[in-house]
Amino acid sequence: MTKPNSTSVQILCAEMIRWMKEHKKLNIYVEPRVMGELLSESSYFNFVQTWKDEKEILSLHTKVDLVVTLGGDGTVLWAASMFKGPVPPIVSFSLGSLGFMTPFHSEQYRDCLDSILKGPISITLRHRMQCHVIRDAAKNEYETEEPILVLNEVTIDRGISSFLANLECYCDNSFVTRVQGDGLILSTTSGSTAYSLGAGGSMVHPQVPGILFTPICPHSLSFRPLILPEHVTIRVQVPFNSRSPAWASFDGKDRKQLAAGDALVCSMAPWPVPTACQIDSTNDFLRSIHDGLHWNLRKTQSVDGPQDL
Ligand SMILES: NC(=O)c1ccc[n+]([C@@H]2O[C@H](COP(=O)([O-])OP(=O)(O)OC[C@H]3O[C@@H](n4cnc5c(N)ncnc54)[C@H](O)[C@@H]3O)[C@@H](O)[C@H]2O)c1
Numbered sequence: 001m002t003k004p005n006s007t008s009v010q011i012l013c014a015e016m017i018r019w020m021k022e023h024k025k026l027n028i029y030v031e032p033r034v035m036g037e038l039l040s041e042s043s044y045f046n047f048v049q050t051w052k053d054e055k056e057i058l059s060l061h062t063k064v065d066l067v068v069t070l071g072g073d074g075t076v077l078w079a080a081s082m083f084k085g086p087v088p089p090i091v092s093f094s095l096g097s098l099g100f101m102t103p104f105h106s107e108q109y110r111d112c113l114d115s116i117l118k119g120p121i122s123i124t125l126r127h128r129m130q131c132h133v134i135r136d137a138a139k140n141e142y143e144t145e146e147p148i149l150v151l152n153e154v155t156i157d158r159g160i161s162s163f164l165a166n167l168e169c170y171c172d173n174s175f176v177t178r179v180q181g182d183g184l185i186l187s188t189t190s191g192s193t194a195y196s197l198g199a200g201g202s203m204v205h206p207q208v209p210g211i212l213f214t215p216i217c218p219h220s221l222s223f224r225p226l227i228l229p230e231h232v233t234i235r236v237q238v239p240f241n242s243r244s245p246a247w248a249s250f251d252g253k254d255r256k257q258l259a260a261g262d263a264l265v266c267s268m269a270p271w272p273v274p275t276a277c278q279i280d281s282t283n284d285f286l287r288s289i290h291d292g293l294h295w296n297l298r299k300t301q302s303v304d305g306p307q308d309l
């Protein structure tokens, strides 16, 4: 799976497919858009397969043993979102600017794929959350039977409204708090280094089970972010006396309006996303926060100066 609108990604994708076919004899599936790009380049790529509709996407996990992504974190989120049930291991090559979830260097793709295909590999099992929208809380019925899955976070915010968002939050039916501010982020621990971090949430190792409850610009001096256990169900409701509707977005996409009386219910999903590690889960996480975010970067103080002896 590749990030769209990038010539360098398109060139690398064609080269990688050629190598995987000729040296590894693999069957290869690509997205319909990529299939079009490959065939417009050469009829050599006729052996590559694709899918046509939603139904075929739903059975992809029965055919695919390994997903390769070429792009940034957004491409990993995109790839994960294609699999509503079990997810094959994802090997992510970094072709974006930050790449928290993309540990592999594209220049070394032959060596990387060689060793991954031989195995064994270390993986980070990234938990996802499942979200349901309830229209008109009195009915207590989910809008759709299928949940919306997120790997990073679901955000409930004030959208274009200039009023404070007003959100009532419950955890396993106990009242947690009322958010009055720009909104609320419910994040997985994988997503803790994304939007939640920007809103002041803690960075959490992706293998720690839990849900981060991070307010966005709360109009209160004492609203610290929380981390809740993974087994809870969180309900965020727009009260009937709210001045404006709220907006939910899922991994930064698919915005849905929540009118007064609507609610969003969120819990851990049964199918996590396994991502291949370059070294191991902890080493990759620490490397990302050092190299990507320059976490706690400071020149080391030299010994010459005053000392307690
Ligand atoms: N203020 C913010 O920090 C802010 C605002 C909006 C969205 N986002 C994040 O962007 C994500 C969507 O990513 P996209 O690539 O489709 O949009 P995008 O192209 O706008 O990229 C957003 C940035 O977030 C980074 N990112 C994404 N997931 C990450 C993770 N788990 N850990 C660390 N960094 C991560 C990406 O590398 C990228 O630099 C959302 O899920 C949300 O977390 C952050």
Ligand SMILES: Nc1ncnc2c1ncn2[C@@H]1O[C@H](COP(=O)(O)OP(=O)(O)OP(=O)(O)O)[C@@H](O)[C@H]1O
Residues within 6 Å of the ligand: 001, 002, 003, 004, 031, 070, 071, 072, 073, 074, 075, 076, 077, 078, 095, 096, 097, 098, 099
């Ligand atoms: N296969 C795909 N099909 C459609 N959209 C995609 C696909 N892959 C990625 N995207 C979208 O393209 C956008 C950019 O992708 P990505 O984050 O991978 O690249 P980037 O923005 O260049 O990287 P970075 O965020 O590290 O700078 C994201 O919003 C993502 O959802």
